[in-house]
Amino acid sequence: MDKFPVVAQAGASQPNNIQQHEPSTQPSVAQRVGNDFDVRMMQRCLELARRALGRTSPNPLVGAVVVQNGEIVGEGFHPRAGEPHAEVFALRAAGELARGATVYVNLEPCNHYGRTPPCSEGLIAAGVAKVVVGMVDPNPLVGGGGIARLREAGVEVLVGVEVEACQQLNEGFVHRILHKRPLGILKYAMTLDGKIATTSGHSAWVTNPSARGEVHQLRAACDAVIVGGNTVRRDNPYLTSHQEGVHNPLRVVMSRQLDLPTNAHLWQTSEAPTLVLTEVGANPDCQKLLQQKGVEVVELASLTPEAVMSHLYDRGFCSVLWECGGTLAASAIAQGAVQKILAFIAPKIIGGSHAPTPVGDLGFNTMTEALLLERVLWRVVGSDCLVEGYLPQKHQ
Numbered sequence: 001m002d003k004f005p006v007v008a009q010a011g012a013s014q015p016n017n018i019q020q021h022e023p024s025t026q027p028s029v030a031q032r033v034g035n036d037f038d039v040r041m042m043q044r045c046l047e048l049a050r051r052a053l054g055r056t057s058p059n060p061l062v063g064a065v066v067v068q069n070g071e072i073v074g075e076g077f078h079p080r081a082g083e084p085h086a087e088v089f090a091l092r093a094a095g096e097l098a099r100g101a102t103v104y105v106n107l108e109p110c111n112h113y114g115r116t117p118p119c120s121e122g123l124i125a126a127g128v129a130k131v132v133v134g135m136v137d138p139n140p141l142v143g144g145g146g147i148a149r150l151r152e153a154g155v156e157v158l159v160g161v162e163v164e165a166c167q168q169l170n171e172g173f174v175h176r177i178l179h180k181r182p183l184g185i186l187k188y189a190m191t192l193d194g195k196i197a198t199t200s201g202h203s204a205w206v207t208n209p210s211a212r213g214e215v216h217q218l219r220a221a222c223d224a225v226i227v228g229g230n231t232v233r234r235d236n237p238y239l240t241s242h243q244e245g246v247h248n249p250l251r252v253v254m255s256r257q258l259d260l261p262t263n264a265h266l267w268q269t270s271e272a273p274t275l276v277l278t279e280v281g282a283n284p285d286c287q288k289l290l291q292q293k294g295v296e297v298v299e300l301a302s303l304t305p306e307a308v309m310s311h312l313y314d315r316g317f318c319s320v321l322w323e324c325g326g327t328l329a330a331s332a333i334a335q336g337a338v339q340k341i342l343a344f345i346a347p348k349i350i351g352g353s354h355a356p357t358p359v360g361d362l363g364f365n366t367m368t369e370a371l372l373l374e375r376v377l378w379r380v381v382g383s384d385c386l387v388e389g390y391l392p393q394k395h396q
Contacts, residue, residue, distance in 0.1 A: 039161060041132070042104055042106060042165075043165070044075070045063035045065055045104050045134065046063060046106055046134075046165055046166065046169055048086070049077050049086070049106055049169060050063075051077055054247035055080045056080055056081060057176075057318040058081060058173075059078060061169055061170055061173070062078045062085060062106055063077040064103060066101050066128075068102075073101065074091065074095070076089025076090040076093055085109075085110065086105060087109055088122060091123070099128070102131070102132060103132070104131075104132045105131065105133060105134065107133070109122075109147075111145040111148075118146070121149075123155065124150065130155065130157070131150055134160075134162055135159075135163050135166040138170075138173070171183060175318070175339065182224075182313055183318065184320050184337045184338040185222070185321050185339070185341075186338045187323055188329070188342075188343055188344070189346065191345075191348040192346065192349050193349045193350065195350050195355040196326070196358050197356050199354050201234050204235075207384050208346070208381070208384055210382035211346075211381045211382060214344075215344075216243060217241070219240065220243065220246045223320060224317055225239045225250075225321040226322050227254070229254070231323070232261065236265055238265045238266075239266065239272070240271060248273075250275055251266050251274045252276075254277050254303060254328065256278060256282060256303050257278075258276070258287065260276075267294075268293075275298065276298070277308055279300060279301070279303045280299045305332040305337035305338075326360040330360035333362065333371070340388070340390050341373060341387070341388070342388050343388075345386075345387065346384045347383055371392060374390045
């Protein structure tokens with residue numbers, strides 16, 4: 001992944017003299033919003049936004065492109081919270097060419113003062129003629145305000161280009177805004193007969209290298225990755241993105257007793273930070289040892305998935321990845337700490353009546369109680385299969 005520049009080079013790898021044609025009529029709900037050029041420019045916004053994966057929370061991922069006479073004259077993205085928004089970098093790159101231009105941005109320009117001034121006013125001051133927006137701000141208290149301000153100032157606004165892709169990119173941000181919790185993603189890898197390890201606990205490796213590479217990319221896009229003490233003792237994981245110069249999530253260990261090994265890969269914090277969450281008064285000697293190694297230790301009144309997600313929300317996180325064992329996974333699902341499931345299925349059979357499964361006891365006794373995933377996607381990754389879906393709303 002690229003290390004992000006302050007401003008991306010204007011017009012890089014884009015065809016010159018592409019003529020922008022406006023749609024002749026306003027499309028209906030069933031029709032795609034915008035024309036082919038609009039779609040390409042919005043996809044470029046999303047491409048730019050992804051350069052800051054894992055770095056912007058609690059802010060969203062946003063990219064912006066300035067087009068004058070069918071050519072890109074400026075572009076940029078929001079690199080991290082506290083720094084200028086994407087529109088500012090794009091307008092800065094365009095300079096005087098922004099006057100009378102069309103600006104593309106995957107999220108509605110803000111219309112309020114935070115750590116930075118409102119982008120809607122910056123666009124108006126730059127004299128842009130039109131703004132094409134991917135999706136409206138998900139915050140019901142402010143959504144639509146930026147669009148209304150632009151239109152009030154005489155700027156033409158088109159909303160809804162590539163809206164589904166825009167919503168997908170920032171689903172963690174949207175969930176955080178609407179539910180006051182980070183989006184919880186449960187990832188696991190299992191054999192064709194539903195096992196995550198052999199009866200002896202051996203689990204390296206269930207999936208193929210391509211699938212493991214996808215997991216590394218997933219970690220890079222999340223703010224934190226959570227495991228329980230059993231996973232630390234059994235697997236001694238690294239939980240990093242395994243990519244040079246790419247974001248590593250905060251590695252979180254949940255342990256009530258702090259009966260943890262004195263040496264573990266997670267205690268090596270030079271490459272990625274580690275947080276151990278425990279209960280009040282647990283194993284002071286272990287706490288002291290971990291802190292001496294640079295590990296942050298936080299005591300919670302009650303160590304539950306729900307309490308952990310509340311704590312991570314307070315830290316400003318948008319997306320949290322659960323890579324835990326079956327017992328903790330079941331608890332996280334039951335307490336509404338998980339909304340999305342990513343299940344890698346390998347074409348292997350290992351058997352074992354006591355071999356561990358990805359999700360422990362949920363208390364269901366009939367098949368009709370089973371949780372049926374929604375918005376399900378299937379994808380082949382090498383020789384494995386990835387099933388992606390969302391838990392029913394009542395379990396979120």
